Amino acid sequence: MNGVTFREKDGSLIASLTGELDHCLAVSVRERIDAEFYKRMPKELLLDLSGVSFMDSSGLGLIMGRYSVCGNCGKGFALIGADERAVRILSLAGLDKTVAIRKE
Amino acid sequence: MKNKPINEMKLYISAVPENEALARACVSRFVSTADPTVSELADIRCAVSEAVTNCVVHAYRDKPGEIYINAKLYAGRKVTLTVADKGCGIADIGLAMTPLYTTDRENERSGMGFAIMQSFSDKMKVSSKPGAGTRVFMEKYLR
Numbered sequence: 001m002n003g004v005t006f007r008e009k010d011g012s013l014i015a016s017l018t019g020e021l022d023h024c025l026a027v028s029v030r031e032r033i034d035a036e037f038y039k040r041m042p043k044e045l046l047l048d049l050s051g052v053s054f055m056d057s058s059g060l061g062l063i064m065g066r067y068s069v070c071g072n073c074g075k076g077f078a079l080i081g082a083d084e085r086a087v088r089i090l091s092l093a094g095l096d097k098t099v100a101i102r103k104e
Numbered sequence: 105m106k107n108k109p110i111n112e113m114k115l116y117i118s119a120v121p122e123n124e125a126l127a128r129a130c131v132s133r134f135v136s137t138a139d140p141t142v143s144e145l146a147d148i149r150c151a152v153s154e155a156v157t158n159c160v161v162h163a164y165r166d167k168p169g170e171i172y173i174n175a176k177l178y179a180g181r182k183v184t185l186t187v188a189d190k191g192c193g194i195a196d197i198g199l200a201m202t203p204l205y206t207t208d209r210e211n212e213r214s215g216m217g218f219a220i221m222q223s224f225s226d227k228m229k230v231s232s233k234p235g236a237g238t239r240v241f242m243e244k245y246l247r
Binding site for chain 1: 121122124125128146149150153154157160161203204211212213214215216217219220223
């Protein structure tokens with residue numbers, strides 16, 4: 001629903017994004033992800049990109065922002081479900097070196 | 105002698121976030137007529153998205169404005185794309201094009217827009233005049 005859904009697994013909060021992760025979507029889901037994160041304070045936030053069909057630098061901004069929010073709270077952050085295309089864009093910004101990218 | 109395009113699309117759209125997807129869809133459909141690879145099409149979609157987002161976010165800064173998109177297809181499988189606005193312009197293009205540089209960290213802009221456009225096209229040129237607007241030209245050869 002509306003670009004992001006949430007579920008918890010083993011103390012991790014999984015935010016699953018769906019649709020095209022551009023500026024339009026990034027702005028609309030950013031606050032909702034943060035609100036859910038602060039409410040639940042999970043041990044880590046997993047951003048699930050498996051439902052994302054497109055991503056540009058606005059997606060990078062969203063990822064960098066959540067990485068920073070989690071880091072500031074001493075919580076973990078990782079990406080799951082990132083396809084080859086998303087990883088290529090992440091690597092252009094060097095984010096593949098700093099952000100954990102997991103299969104699941 | 106200047107080559108004439110074999111196909112051309114001109115598009116004027118309002119500078120609103122909802123039109124980022126519209127611009128991608130239109131350019132993508134236009135380029136599809138040349139039977140690009142999945143990867144080439146993805147590169148072009150991303151490049152146009154970056155250029156249009158720059159117009160919405162930076163050129164007009166959420167104020168009303170118009171974005172002009174011109175896509176051309178040439179013999180030899182060359183695609184050119186121009187995205188222009190009449191927004192605030194860029195004072196220092198070199199600085200704006202520096203990877204990770206952004207004037208809008210507060211709104212979580214990554215500063216990677218130009219780097220992505222550059223990486224996903226074969227040639228890119230940015231011209232701008234403060235107060236008058238910005239024009240991004242990109243060229244890409246399809247296999």
